[in-house]
Amino acid sequence: MVNTRWQEVSEADILAANIQKYADDKIIDFYANIDELQFPYVEYTVVFNAVLDLLGRGRRIKAVDMCGGAGRASFILKKCDPNCDLTLVDCADKMLAVAQQKAEQMNIRNIRIVNQDAFSFFQEEEQFDLIIFSSAIHHFKDPVQL
Known part of the structure; x- marks a missing residue:
């Protein structure tokens, strides 16, 4: 049964829903096949260069x-x-497999990939x-707890 009131939803509920979502092959296929050049996220480059x-x-x-x-x-x-x-x-093993595959295709090296949830990792x-x-804050009920 799905909780409809935000107060009733726990971090564990949100984590379980996201694990289920990112186990769906249609979602995995979307991320595996997205054209990185068509959607380059230029703002990330600008922000990362400024932070660096x-x-x-x-x-x-x-x-x-x-x-x-x-x-x-x-x-x-x-x-x-x-x-x-x-x-x-990330805690979604299929998404991490996509990341590994894309890193190899793009010849990007030296990325340590860890299959773990954020709370455990921290x-x-x-x-x-x-x-x-990036694009993950909405996966948490109270991200300040991290």
């Missing part, structure tokens, strides 16, 4: 793309700074210079 400038070009930036799915934001960041240490985290002691939450 603020963090200090020339030093190795450690970044994580949370709930990064098929890797679009990760790939743009790697184009802006090919030397950054990048971790792509329980670890690892620190990052840059945390990307």
Whole structure:
């Protein structure tokens, strides 16, 4: 039964719904076949370059793309700074498989791919210079808790 009142929905409910959504082959096919050049997300390049400038070009930036799915934001960041240490985290194994395949097709290297949910991942002691939450904030009831 689907809860209709926001107060009744838990983070676990939202996580379960997203896991189910991103297990659907039609959704996976959409992300696997999207034309990256037709929809280039130029604003990501502009923002990432500005952030990288603020963090200090020339030093190795450690970044994580949370709930990064098929890797679009990760790939743009790697184009802006090919030397950054990048971790792509998502709990949808099929989306991560798409990300791995696209990274190979685009010859993008050195992305650590982690199959884990955001809450569990942030329980670890690892620190990052840059945390990307691109198109994922709506997947959480209270993202401030992260």
